[in-house]
Amino acid sequence: MLVAAAVCPCPPLLVPAVAAGAAPELDPVRDACADALGVLAAARPDRLVVVGAAEPGGPYPEGSRGSFRGFGVDLDVRLGRGGGTASPEARLPASLVVAAWLLDRTDWAHAPVEGLGVGEPLAVERCIQIGRDIAGSAERVALLVMGDGSACRTLKAPGYLDDRAAGFDAEIARALAAADIAALKALDTGLAREMQASGRAPWQILAGAAEEAGLGGSLLYDDAPYGVGYLVAAWS
Template identity: 40%
Template sequence: MRVAVVPRTPLLLPAFDPRALPELEPVRGAAREAALSLVRPGVETVTVVTASADAAATDESAGGTLGSYGHDVHAGGADPVLSRDQTVGAWLLDDAGWTGRRRYVAADDEVAVAEADAVLALVDGTTCRTDRAPRPFDERGEPFDELVADALAAADLTVLAALDEELADELGAGGVTTLGVLARAATTLPRTAERRADLLHHSAPFGVGYWVAAWDLG
């Protein structure tokens, strides 16, 4: 299973002026690199996973737009049913040149995640890291994000499967449920010596924690 963990913010897309958001350029570059890591021989289907409540369960025929964000951006297929998060994932796959099959699922579909040969997981960290953040500053935010970053860097499935989802929700990192599902699915895979895990980026622009990671679990 190959895995890419990327933020779910539409600000990753170049339609949002990079000159006005220079803090996000390293995040954008890392997310594109992570998505590109999924485009490899042997991968037949990329499964896009998000914990958003409006996530559609569909395939490569689906697409989405970001018109509600003031940008006429379309990604994916012709049927415009994808949620905002899924549209971000679709755009990253389009950008990476992926033309194969796609499967879009919600994070609670643990069976679909376990069966996937490649996963694009859309997850944000805490939203309370600084006074600029969407939520009031909370000193627990940074340690939580650091815990997850260290686990992503090592593909520590035990830590990720046991994340405190109630705390994550308090800190504004509701999408972290996706990491728990992903970790539980990955524990069912045979352990191989070829496993690799790379934390490509970790930062908190605007007080929001972002992780980008790429795994090859064999």
């Protein structure tokens, strides 16, 4: 059963070494992510599943490795602290690399960790079923959900300016703050794709996992510092 969930954005810029001179600008996001992970730790889970946007998708066992070298930084990470069963070829996608860094930054050692990468085209019904399966996989499951909102909030945003982006992100923020499962399930997949929102599938997996959990939500961060919607929330 799902006992807690944390929602975090997944830009590599969260890592100060990647952000370089711009690193202080994202300190509030990093602090909010640390607070959200603290909620997961306080729930005393038996298992932590990290879900993030990835192409292609796939499972990543504890011990899977990743790197920020593709972003110009000689920094390697691993998912969790256990040895796991990961093969050397099992390289984490970018969203899970950021998650691994966040977990290491907060000294996560509260439960075994597994990763799941999900592709943007994944159908809503499949996302919800994956969430249900995750929730039923252990007595006390925690979920770390990695994904960004729209990438169209400003003229300099990766997707340029789209007048619909602010409203799209505002609805996600409202749903996360209220732990509104129905609203997450009802997200418009076509609009999410147009908004270049990498969090759509992970958020809908959260909705499926939380169906029987009765969790409450708290929004810890909501802004778009580089024209991309970054949202941090905790459910418990």
